[in-house]
Amino acid sequence: MNDPGAPLAAGDRIELRFPARGDLVVLARLVTSAVATRAGFDVEELEDLRLAVGELCLLALQGSDARHGDLRLELTLLGDGVAITCSLERASTTGDTEPSADEMEAAHLSEQILTALVDEHGRQSEDGAVRAWLRKRRRELAG
Amino acid sequence: MDQEFHIEERPGATAPVIAVQGEVDVATAPQLRECLQRVIADGWSTVVLDLLGVTFLDSTALGVIVGAHKRCRELGGELRVVVADPRLVKIFEITGLTGVLTITDSLHAAGAP
Numbered sequence: 300m301n302d303p304g305a306p307l308a309a310g311d312r313i314e315l316r317f318p319a320r321g322d323l324v325v326l327a328r329l330v331t332s333a334v335a336t337r338a339g340f341d342v343e344e345l346e347d348l349r350l351a352v353g354e355l356c357l358l359a360l361q362g363s364d365a366r367h368g369d370l371r372l373e374l375t376l377l378g379d380g381v382a383i384t385c386s387l388e389r390a391s392t393t394g395d396t397e398p399s400a401d402e403m404e405a406a407h408l409s410e411q412i413l414t415a416l417v418d419e420h421g422r423q424s425e426d427g428a429v430r431a432w433l434r435k436r437r438r439e440l441a442g
Numbered sequence: 443m444d445q446e447f448h449i450e451e452r453p454g455a456t457a458p459v460i461a462v463q464g465e466v467d468v469a470t471a472p473q474l475r476e477c478l479q480r481v482i483a484d485g486w487s488t489v490v491l492d493l494l495g496v497t498f499l500d501s502t503a504l505g506v507i508v509g510a511h512k513r514c515r516e517l518g519g520e521l522r523v524v525v526a527d528p529r530l531v532k533i534f535e536i537t538g539l540t541g542v543l544t545i546t547d548s549l550h551a552a553g554a555p
Binding site: 321346353356357400404408416 | 498
C-alpha cells in the first residue's frame with residue numbers, strides 16, 4: 300500500500316483465512332478493529348464490531364467439528380457501513396451431538412449480543428457449509 | 443498491547459476472590475470455568491469474581507459466569523462479579539445479566555477488600 304493510513308472506501312474488501320481454532324479468533328477481532336478504524340467507525344462502534352465479529356466466528360463454529368477446518372472472514376465496505384461474513388470451510392459437522400448446557404447458554408447470549416450491536420445478522424448452514432453474517436451501519440449514517 | 447490472560451485465586455474474609463486479567467474468550471474461558479468449578483467444589487458457595495483487569499469478554503465467558511452463578515445459587519450462595527470498565531458493563535447490560543447476577547464496581551462493594 301502506498302499510504303498505510305489511507306481510509307477504506309465502499310467496495311473495498313478484506314479477506315482473512317485461518318485455522319478454525321478458538322485461540323485464533325483474536326485474529327478476526329484484530330483485523331476487524333483495523334478495518335473499522337479506516338472505515339470511519341467511531342471508538343464505541345469499533346468496540347461493538349470487535350465483539351460482534353468474535354460472536355460471528357462462534358456462530359460459524361457452532362455444532363461443528365472444526366479441528367481440521369478453516370474460518371474465512373470477509374469484510375466488505377459499504378457506502379453506509381460494513382458487511383462481514385464468517386464461513387466455516389473444510390470442516391465436518393456434528394449435528395447429532397447435543398450441545399452442553401454451557402454451550403446452549405453461550406449461544407443464547409451470543410444471539411443477544413449480535414442483536415444489540417449490529418443492524419442485521421444471520422446464520423446459514425447447508426451441505427456442511429456454515430456461513431454467519433452481519434451488517435453494521437455507521438452511527439452518523441444510521442439515523 | 444492486550445494484557446496476557448491470567449487467573450489468580452486469593453483468600454477473602456467471607457469468600458474467595460478469583461481475579462482475572464486479559465481477554466476472556468472462547469480460547470481462555472475454559473480455564474476460568476475450571477477454576478470456578480474447583481473453588482465451588484472445595485465448598486465455597488459464594489465467590490467473588492474480580493474482572494477489573496479484564497479487557498475483553500465474549501459470550502463464552504458470559505456462559506461460564508452464568509453457569510458458576512447457577513451452581514453458587516444452588517448451594518445457597520452467589521457469584522459476585524466485580525466489573526468497572528464501561529465497555530464490559532455494557533455487555534452485561536445488553537445480555538440482561540445485570541438483572542441476574544450480583545454486579546458491583548469495586549472489590550470493597552463485593553465484600554472483598
